[in-house]
Amino acid sequence: MVTLDNVCFQPQDARHPPRQLNFHCARPGIVTILGDNGSGKSTLAQLLAGWYPEFLPGTLSGDATVAGLRPGEQPLIEQAQRVQLVQQSPWLQLSGCTFSVEEEIAFGPENLCLSETEILQRTETAMLMTHCQHLRHRHPATLSGGEAQRVVMASALAMKPRILLLDEAFGRLSPQSTEEILTRLSAWAQAESSLVIVFECDATRTRHYSHSLWRLTPDALEAL
């Protein structure tokens, strides 16, 4: 599902000397990539999410494949069904054009022109997985940070991505909520043959759920 062979990405605002990344993952489930603050986790997550070069300018070399696509070869909008990224701040990701949580989660599937039944089913399943059912009639702007984080995760899941990237996406959730969601994500990834890549500073919360752990260092991406 994700292959990085000698991949070197230098963003326009590069803060580190170039490094080559090698990473292979074809197995469904959860993988955790660890890294200190400023180590480049978000940049790597955005690269895998297809932001390069439109929203992530820089230079890319080596051989990268993400859900069958090479970064930079297709517009971001066409990758939405394959790869979804949930970022640290949910406020950056709410659409700002819906009036309820339910509408917010259905927004992506509606843009895929799916049938109403399919949209409803995806919305319900995503709400169930992220424990958002009780929020369905709330206006997204009134949500707490943790509630907004769950809604953004639900919106990503409703797109049924092959690869779900979670960039420090549990920061606003309690340890118990984090465990509940990781348990459901793990089962979802197996059932859908999908890959969840979790980017975190430490492995405390995700180690138990991950089939492999990696660390982003100044020189490489190392398997732990």
Ligand SMILES: Nc1ncnc2c1ncn2[C@@H]1O[C@H](COP(=O)(O)OP(=O)(O)OP(=O)(O)O)[C@@H](O)[C@H]1O
């Ligand atoms: N491969 C790279 N080569 C050079 N500079 C990089 C690379 N990746 C990221 N950077 C730069 O390093 C800085 C930090 O990157 P980024 O925000 O991705 O780190 P992070 O690990 O997500 O940090 P935090 O945990 O604090 O959110 C940014 O200015 C980014 O442009």
